Amino acid sequence: MVTTYLEFEKPIEDIQDKIKKTNEIAAEGDVDMTKALEDLQEKLEKTTSEIYENLTPWQKVQVSRHPDRPYTLDYINAITKGDFIELHGDRNVKDDKAMVGGIGSIDGTSVMFIGQQKGRNTKQRTYRNFGMANPEGYRKALRLMKLAEKFNKPIVCLIDTPGAYPGLEAEERGQGEAIARNLYEMVGLKVPVICIIIGEGASGGALGIGIGDRVLMLENTWYSVISPESCSSILWRNWDNKEKAADALKLTAKDMLKNKLIDGIIKEPLGGAHADPEGMFKKLKTEIKRNITKLKDIAPEERIEKRIEKFGSMGVYNEA
Template identity: 60%
Template sequence: MLLDFEKPIVELEEKLANMQKAAKQQNAPELMASIAKLSTDIQELRNRTFQNLTRWQRVQLARHSDRPYTLDYIQQITEDFVPLHGDRFAGDDKAMVGGFGTINGKTMMLIGHQKGRTTKERQMRNFGMPNPEGYRKALRLMHLAEKFNKAIITFIDTPGAYPGLGAEERGQAEAIARIIQAMFGLSVPIISIVIGEGASGGALGIAIGDRVLMLENTWYSVISPESCSSILWKNRDYKEQAAEVLQVTANDMYNFGLVDGLIKEPVGGAHRDLPAAAALVKESILMHLGNLTSKPTETLLKERTEKFCTMGRIQPNL
């Protein structure tokens, strides 16, 4: 998958690769100056492009097909990971994954939305849209973490909870409401990280954290730009304008005080360098966890509740 604003960079990178190959095959050291200049030009273009992305372009990056998903990060940042399955009620939702993992010798519960890459896997994962079983599984794992006094890390990346008839019949709204309610009372530290798309209640269902963080090229909103465009303009053609109006990006959310911190990504996006992106995520988890674990449970619960209760701004009538 190649986004429009990535094309000029990729074209220059291909030209650079060809020049490097020619210099090696033909033993042409005179090309080295041109190669060095082109490398510098590419780096400058890359920096300039990704420092000035529009909100819609960041939405596109958040959806990039090569972007790391929850299991990609878990594989990179944990020394081991034991996946756990099933909600002990109806089934095992493949769109929600979780289990115990160890990071720098510390065991914690890692839970997150999981999309798929191939067509078959996307269907199996339901494109990262959990059913009620997914949220009930997540809640079961959170209670398990609390039982063993282990911190909870959640990874958010969903276009929304699945809105199908079957999901509604099995209590989709109730399942999300119950896990939101329960997360306010969990006695262990919770860190929630938006790693891709953070859409509506499907995202909020696992995002009641003591620290809510967002990667640089992610979005978080009650509605997607396309859906907003369909409602306001009666078609999806105004999605770019909708993204600007909604102010959905990580910087927007941080400026509004709705998230607690941002995590930088490698230039070009997390999909350009997974190990580097994962290292930044791991560093952020350990830093915030160090601050949270030192707090008494009563303080932790009080601050978590106050954080969400004080969100939003009220402007009195003038």
Template identity: 65%
Template sequence: MEYLDFELPIKELEDQLDKCQVIGQESDVDVTATCEQIQQKLEATKKDIYKNLTAWQRVQLSRHPNRPYTLEHIANLTDNTFLELFGDRNFKDDKAMVGGLGKIGGQSFMIVGQQKGINTKMRQYRNFGMANPEGYRKALRLMKMAEKFGIPVLTLVDTPGAYPGLEAEERGQGEAIARNIFEMIRLKVPIITVIVGEGASGGALGIGVGDRVYMMENSWYSVISPENCSSILWRSWAHKEQAAEALKLTSKDMAEQNLVDGVIPEPLGGAHYDKATAFKSVKEYVLKGFDELKNLSTADLIEQRMDKYSKMGHFKE
């Protein structure tokens, strides 16, 4: 297990508990009472740390190297039925964007999401979850296929942003994302979106338009990352914690502003501490969202989706 800087007190207590247990196993000394005291202190420390997380600490948790990524979510959400589909039928297959057909609770879904990779080699292969235009065009192709056959769409968002390279801009990155938003608004099947990790900028919005949008408790969703916000406003990353607070990017903030439809609870410490429980919670929210949408007519579905996004934000004339 890897620990973030604010989790070091937990690491120290867990190390103490391990040493205490080893002493008890290797000697005749009864250390039961001591181990129980350390265990109680460990539980209290965990609760104190994780119930009072700052916005920046939640951003760190969303990037935790042990946190489950999109393909792991898909493998545990589906009933061993996922069939991955490839290519945008125009340029090439983007490895940062994955998608395909799968059954969740007996219901077929077209599942689309960004995949970061779990080690250095795979992160390079997946371009760190930053999709090129062909990734968004691939996602749209799959969603249009789902529409043709009346299959609901599930999108899993986890990206630090769309790829900002020159070649991506040359192939129409902005147009691809805008086209996805335009087409998703009027897609004729239910769309359920779950922010499972990072939801940054247009990279997230390119697959983030949904009838039901849920955020995992330790995910974030914002127009810009705290580091990039800090670099623009202060010409330095040194103010990233302050930027994270100002951006109101946590799941709690987004729910309070009615920008998402629900927050999916995570196990104490984050989804990586108890992945099975985290996957179960995501599955429950996905199926609950689908149950709320499945009986709506196509016209009502699209009208409600348009109303949902039209009502967001405040303005003065």
């Protein structure tokens, strides 16, 4: 498997190359390279820690898009250990491949999983529409939420999208209405709803499945009304100022928590979720189980009231 390194991960790549070459020397000859490998491993951990503890907002955006980063179905299949049944279609237009959902079991507890799915290669990305859902995707998500409510199953939404699909046909079929309907309906769901940003959380595309009792973000993800590139293109007519835009948008998990727009941050393994997917799967599973346990003991009416209060208190306004 070929590992992909981002530009700022070059020092990590150099140390990994040295570790590889040292292992090859140890395998080819009788030289004991144990001490050298231990020193290199210690240097690798120190370098990785220094880099990832000081990531800029734009670098976090890059990490959230890392091609080796786990996607929605990776998390679902790992957490449910393959005990997942995908459900399809919005019962109106078609089955949107960018939005996936279905019933899975977490240590005996049935959960409705919903999330955007990206692709690993060109064929998959085209098939999944780059994780950008059409109106039927949001209507499928709502259908599954209502199904979960009917059978009293908690809902887990995994958010990872560059935005809702902006094509003409999506607008013709009511993209705005579909997302708005989800916002309205999700507020009143009687079952626990946990929303987790696992990658990109862009605009209404993310918000369309982002209203929950708990809204959490993985450490190296972003959540914003617009991407840094789009913000730069609007303000400066080009993408050259995307780093400046990322700083101004306050889109990182720390910024979102500081502004009380999310409820918590899930720490990623050293080097990001892509560096240790198995470790990330375990952490996410633990967080989901913990939050479901906390939420299920609260009365539905109280959960809904708290949900309304939480989202209603966001933002600033003045009464004339």
